[in-house]
Amino acid sequence: QVQLQESGPGLVKPSETLSLTCTVSGGPLSVYTWNWIRQTPGKGLEWIGYVYPSGVTAYNPALKSRVTISVDTSESQFSLKLSSVTAADTAVYYCARGQTVRAFEFWGPGTMVTVSS
Amino acid sequence: EIVLTQSPGTLSLSPGEGATLSCRASQSVSGGLLAWYQQKPGQAPRLLIYNTGSRATGVPDRFSGGGSGTDFTLTISRLEPEDFAMYSCQQYGSSPHTFGQGTKLDIK
Numbered sequence: 001q002v003q004l005q006e007s008g009p010g011l012v013k014p015s016e017t018l019s020l021t022c023t024v025s026g027g028p029l030s031v032y033t034w035n036w037i038r039q040t041p042g043k044g045l046e047w048i049g050y051v052y053p054s055g056v057t058a059y060n061p062a063l064k065s066r067v068t069i070s071v072d073t074s075e076s077q078f079s080l081k082l083s084s085v086t087a088a089d090t091a092v093y094y095c096a097r098g099q100t101v102r103a104f105e106f107w108g109p110g111t112m113v114t115v116s117s
Numbered sequence: 118e119i120v121l122t123q124s125p126g127t128l129s130l131s132p133g134e135g136a137t138l139s140c141r142a143s144q145s146v147s148g149g150l151l152a153w154y155q156q157k158p159g160q161a162p163r164l165l166i167y168n169t170g171s172r173a174t175g176v177p178d179r180f181s182g183g184g185s186g187t188d189f190t191l192t193i194s195r196l197e198p199e200d201f202a203m204y205s206c207q208q209y210g211s212s213p214h215t216f217g218q219g220t221k222l223d224i225k
Contacts, residue, residue, distance in 0.1 A: 045162070045205055045207070045216035047213055047215065062213070094161055101168050102164075102173075103150070103164055103168075104164060105167075105174075
């Protein structure tokens with residue numbers, strides 16, 4: 001069974017960079033997209049972007065200037081960096097496996113990140 | 118960007134009743150790539166339906182999805198107590214992938 005687990009700091013200061021890692025177990029990275037999604041009470045679920053195992057990425061235009069998603073296939077991990085954070089970036093961050101037809105079938109449990117000084 | 122609008126915002130029903138949830142897109146969803154997720158408090162979303170009408174692994178057959186173009190529905194034929202949750206639709210046929218704001222299904 002495929003499992004994903006987010007990890008990283010739960011508190012980030014304003015203007016700094018949020019960094020999260022998702023570790024994948026129970027299946028290969030190949031073929032799939034590896035996604036980051038966040039959820040806030042006010043805006044619901046928001047797709048941040050994805051990375052293919054090849055390193056090809058796609059980002060939400062609303063966040064594109066601040067987002068970098070990368071992959072480390074040797075460690076079965078992919079990562080999110082979101083720069084210049086503000087309180088509006090406070091959210092639960094999820095990683096998920098995507099597939100062209102089967103959508104986001106596997107999700108991590110999520111990690112709460114608070115932006116505050 | 119495709120905007121997804123879900124209705125109603127809240128649906129109050131009793132166990133055993135049927136439920137129909139709506140998801141309307143601001144433009145046609147490419148390839149019918151529309152999914153539905155169930156989410157309970159403190160948990161990650163769970164994929165129920167993908168590609169408009171295909172049930173994900175392990176999803177009971179009381180859940181069904183339908184629609185085309187810009188109008189999609191999730192139908193739950195006979196509500197079980199564990200079905201009371203938040204439901205969100207997602208289009209993943211074009212970038213950026215977008216989600217609806219959700220329909221809360223609660224017990225009457």
